[in-house]
Amino acid sequence: MARRDERAARIGSRAVQAGFLLAVLILWYLATNRWGVNRLLLPNPISVWHQLLDVLRTGEYLPDLRVTLTELAAAFVLATTSGTIVGYFVSRSRYAIRVFDPLFAGIYSIPIILFLPLYVLFFGLGPASKIALGTTISFFPIVLSTIAGFGNVDRIFVTAARSMGASDYRLFRYVLVPAALPVILTGLRMGFTVALLSIIGSETIASLAGLGHHIVELAEGMDMARMFAYIAFVVVIAALLNGIVSFLEARGRRRG
Amino acid sequence: MNSPVRHFLPRHPGVVRLGAVIVILIAWEIAARWFIDPLFISPPSRVFASLGTVWQTNGVPAALRLTFFELAVAFAIAVVIGLVVGLAVGLQPFARRSMMPIILLLYGLPQITILPIFILYFGIGAASKIAFGVTHGMFPIVVTVVAGVQNLKPILLTSARSMGASRWHILRWVIFPHMIPSFFAGMRLGMTGVLLGVLLAELYVSTAGIGHFTTLFTENFDPTKLFGLIAMLAAMAIALNEIVRRAETRFGRWR
Amino acid sequence: MTAGDIAVRIKGVSHQFGEAGEAQHVRALLDTSLDIARGELLCLIGPSGCGKSTLLNVIGGLLAPTSGAVEVAGKPVRGPMPHEIAFVFQENALFPWNTVVENVRLGMLFQGVPKAAHETRARRALEAVGLADFAHHYPAQLSGGMRQRAALARALSLETDILLMDEPFGALDEQTRMILGEDLSVLLARTEKTIVFVTHSLGEAVFLADRVAVFSARPGTIKKIIRVDEPHPRKPDFATSEKFAALRNELYALLHDEIRKAVAEAARARVAGADGGAA
Numbered sequence: 001m002a003r004r005d006e007r008a009a010r011i012g013s014r015a016v017q018a019g020f021l022l023a024v025l026i027l028w029y030l031a032t033n034r035w036g037v038n039r040l041l042l043p044n045p046i047s048v049w050h051q052l053l054d055v056l057r058t059g060e061y062l063p064d065l066r067v068t069l070t071e072l073a074a075a076f077v078l079a080t081t082s083g084t085i086v087g088y089f090v091s092r093s094r095y096a097i098r099v100f101d102p103l104f105a106g107i108y109s110i111p112i113i114l115f116l117p118l119y120v121l122f123f124g125l126g127p128a129s130k131i132a133l134g135t136t137i138s139f140f141p142i143v144l145s146t147i148a149g150f151g152n153v154d155r156i157f158v159t160a161a162r163s164m165g166a167s168d169y170r171l172f173r174y175v176l177v178p179a180a181l182p183v184i185l186t187g188l189r190m191g192f193t194v195a196l197l198s199i200i201g202s203e204t205i206a207s208l209a210g211l212g213h214h215i216v217e218l219a220e221g222m223d224m225a226r227m228f229a230y231i232a233f234v235v236v237i238a239a240l241l242n243g244i245v246s247f248l249e250a251r252g253r254r255r256g
Numbered sequence: 257m258n259s260p261v262r263h264f265l266p267r268h269p270g271v272v273r274l275g276a277v278i279v280i281l282i283a284w285e286i287a288a289r290w291f292i293d294p295l296f297i298s299p300p301s302r303v304f305a306s307l308g309t310v311w312q313t314n315g316v317p318a319a320l321r322l323t324f325f326e327l328a329v330a331f332a333i334a335v336v337i338g339l340v341v342g343l344a345v346g347l348q349p350f351a352r353r354s355m356m357p358i359i360l361l362l363y364g365l366p367q368i369t370i371l372p373i374f375i376l377y378f379g380i381g382a383a384s385k386i387a388f389g390v391t392h393g394m395f396p397i398v399v400t401v402v403a404g405v406q407n408l409k410p411i412l413l414t415s416a417r418s419m420g421a422s423r424w425h426i427l428r429w430v431i432f433p434h435m436i437p438s439f440f441a442g443m444r445l446g447m448t449g450v451l452l453g454v455l456l457a458e459l460y461v462s463t464a465g466i467g468h469f470t471t472l473f474t475e476n477f478d479p480t481k482l483f484g485l486i487a488m489l490a491a492m493a494i495a496l497n498e499i500v501r502r503a504e505t506r507f508g509r510w511r
Numbered sequence: 512m513t514a515g516d517i518a519v520r521i522k523g524v525s526h527q528f529g530e531a532g533e534a535q536h537v538r539a540l541l542d543t544s545l546d547i548a549r550g551e552l553l554c555l556i557g558p559s560g561c562g563k564s565t566l567l568n569v570i571g572g573l574l575a576p577t578s579g580a581v582e583v584a585g586k587p588v589r590g591p592m593p594h595e596i597a598f599v600f601q602e603n604a605l606f607p608w609n610t611v612v613e614n615v616r617l618g619m620l621f622q623g624v625p626k627a628a629h630e631t632r633a634r635r636a637l638e639a640v641g642l643a644d645f646a647h648h649y650p651a652q653l654s655g656g657m658r659q660r661a662a663l664a665r666a667l668s669l670e671t672d673i674l675l676m677d678e679p680f681g682a683l684d685e686q687t688r689m690i691l692g693e694d695l696s697v698l699l700a701r702t703e704k705t706i707v708f709v710t711h712s713l714g715e716a717v718f719l720a721d722r723v724a725v726f727s728a729r730p731g732t733i734k735k736i737i738r739v740d741e742p743h744p745r746k747p748d749f750a751t752s753e754k755f756a757a758l759r760n761e762l763y764a765l766l767h768d769e770i771r772k773a774v775a776e777a778a779r780a781r782v783a784g785a786d787g788g789a790a
Contacts, residue, residue, distance in 0.1 A: 009349075009350065009353060010353075012350065012353075012354070013350065013353040013354035014354075015354075016354035016355070017354055017357060017358055020354075020358055041376065041377065095266060095269065095272075098269040099269040099272045099273045099276065100273070100276070102273065103273050103276065103277070109448070109494075109497055110490050110493045110494055110497070111448075111451045111452050111455050111493055113452065113455055113456060113459065114455060114486050114489055114490060114493070115486065116459060117459070117470040117471070117473070117474045117482055117486065118479070118482060118483065118486065120474055121296060121473075121474045121477065121479055121482060122296045122297065122479075196366070197366055197368060200366060200368055200369065201368040201456060204368055204369075204371055204372070204460060205456070205459045205460050206459075212368070212369070215369060215372055216372055218372075219372035219373070219375075219376065227372065227373075231369045231370060231373075234366070234369050235365060235366060235369060238366045238369075239364075242364075409602075411600055411602045411603075411604045412604060412606060414573060414600070414604070415598065415600060415604035416621060417573070417591050418571060418572075418573060418591050418593065418596070418597070418598040419591075419593050419597070419598075419618045419621040419622055419665075419669065420591060420593025420594070420621045420622045420623060421621035422621075425620070425621050429606075429617055429620070429621075430606065433606070433608040433609075434606075434608065436608075510607055510608035510649065510651075
């Protein structure tokens with residue numbers, strides 16, 4: 001009896017989810033086609049779909065995508081390098097951890113997006129300001145997780161390895177890194193997600209190029225259908241990138 | 257180094273932390289004074305000195321008040337929506353199974369992409385900032401409230417039932433007190449979300465809020481005033497976060 | 512026993528979990544019948560999985576049996592009966608966000624005791640279990656034994672005729688169990704409650720009970736009922752008497768084979784589960 005109820009509940013909830021999505025689409029369609037909602041507020045879903053196909057076909061997203069991905073890659077590489085190195089050296093001393101961990105956590109707790117105008121002032125509207133902001137924001141989850149990862153390696157492992165005559169390098173490579181890796185990988189994933197969000201965000205607010213900027217351009221041009229299509233495109237790209245990173249994180253954690 | 261200092265420092269990492277911050281400030285001071293064009297960076301001494309002028313700039317205090325108002329209203333709305341939706345979904349197992357995936361899906365969307373839509377719908381005034389703050393702040397609250405209702409030990413429900421508790425009794429005396437810690441933790445995350453949402457919207461477009469002045473100071477290449485304004489905003493953010501954190505410590509824990 | 516003397520009447524109760532053929536199918540209880548006299552302390556003892564806790568939940572109205580029925584004070588049991596039956600569970604069922612006295616008062620609120628009576632009843636119950644000084648402590652600040660005393664106080668404050676206790680001392684160490692067992696005997700001698708007490712411990716059963724119902728391995732049914740003829744309250748030296756040892760040995764003889772059977776069955780089930788893959 002329990003089994004049957006279980007299956008019924010699962011089917012039922014899937015039905016509700018599908019129904020919800022369907023209802024949203026139907027309401028959207030009716031709102032624009034039957035109920036006369038202003039096309040300037042809510043575009044026709046069918047035209048959105050056509051615009052999306054057009055965007056994909058013409059490849060007009062390519063230059064913006066390239067800009068965003070470059071900024072993302074640069075920011076993430078910089079944040080990862082600095083974050084892991086700083087995090088490792090801080091983790092070497094209990095005292096250093098007590099000094100710096102709260103400092104990093106404290107800075108991370110304020111909305112770092114506030115610094116965007118400063119970076120724009122200094123670097124201009126080009127990619128450099130986005131990379132700077134992305135690096136800054138992404139640095140913190142990475143450094144905090146690196147400190148946590150290396151800092152929480154069970155002393156017993158270190159003792160055991162040393163007693164077997166492990167050198168500093170061997171200790172690092174074969175004991176510390178595998179032990180710390182799961183936590184660090186999670187931090188890297190979080191850093192990536194946050195970098196992506198802040199780069200798209202800063203492109204939206206102050207930029208001359210990039211995916212975020214293009215959405216704003218379409219908004220200012222009141223090209224609603226195309227803007228909706230572009231937003232959908234960017235959301236899918238973001239989901240894809242985050243999905244890949246999550247997958248890599250899970251793979252890496254399983255191996256370790 | 258004399259003995260007392262050597263014994264003092266290890267027990268007061270906070271002092272060393274402060275020292276590190278001071279070192280950074282000094283480096284900033286030196287770099288800004290002698291190495292970098294004053295058009296781009298201003299030394300901290302000058303920033304502190306001109307905090308007063310920032311405050312006296314026409315419209316800045318009003319803008320700060322407006323931003324604070326946007327944050328407060330957005331937070332209040334996010335808390336109410338988060339609590340109501342969280343309870344509605346968390347208390348009903350079927351609702352939870354069907355709605356949670358949808359909620360989590362929406363929570364995971366990069367909301368920044370629809371910021372232009374919010375502005376188009378709610379205008380360039382405070383309403384859009386508040387709305388954007390609400391959508392950022394309500395999701396963590398929903399999720400934590402649902403979790404708080406979920407992880408109630410079944411034995412507590414059984415025990416209450418065996419003593420004759422009505423559904424209202426269970427809601428008021430068992431479920432509600434149980435989920436309060438989660439609720440306060442959710443509010444802490446919600447405040448972070450609200451801060452992010454409101455500030456993003458402000459920086460995007462603002463006629464009377466602080467976003468207006470950040471744009472103004474940036475375009476006028478006035479790093480002194482810009483740093484000063486941002487410092488004030490950061491202080492506001494820290495204060496708000498601290499208030500929610502303190503509330504959590506005081507009310508959100510069962511002693 | 513005359514009809515008026517019977518507090519609980521269990522008639523042909525069987526219970527199974529899940530449907531036949533499913534992986535989670537368990538026949539917990541098989542055709543169990545028993546009359547429990549008013550004012551007696553009956554122990555249910557048996558190997559793991561023999562259905563004694565299931566039977567307790569059925570008596571208390573927390574579980575509807577797949578067949579059979581239970582009558583309490585002449586009325587059929589169809590759900591929790593907070594005015595007639597109070598529970599003490601093995602797992603700590605105190606609300607961690609309330610103090611001890613708040614927990615006790617909450618029980619009375621649920622049952623419907625008028626507010627005016629809360630204070631006196633709570634104080635009396637806490638004094639009875641020896642926790643009067645800890646009324647304003649939180650469960651997390653108490654030891655395991657004290658928490659169970661608090662749970663007992665909460666049950667006592669409801670002033671029901673029947674008390675059902677499901678391995679209340681199961682999570683405690685031997686020494687605490689001994690103390691609590693002695694205190695319980697003294698306490699219950701004063702009241703006239705009917706108590707059904709599930710335990711794993713042979714010594715506890717003999718020490719506390721008027722009658723001990725010995726269950727067979729799953730599917731459980733009552734194998735034999737042993738009478739313990741010793742006046743209440745039981746003195747500590749009862750535990751070292753020959754009568755005690757004889758009774759305990761009798762229980763051991765009855766249970767030993769059943770326990771072996773239950774352990775073998777559990778091992779078989781685990782192997783079958785591992786072979787057959789996830790259900």
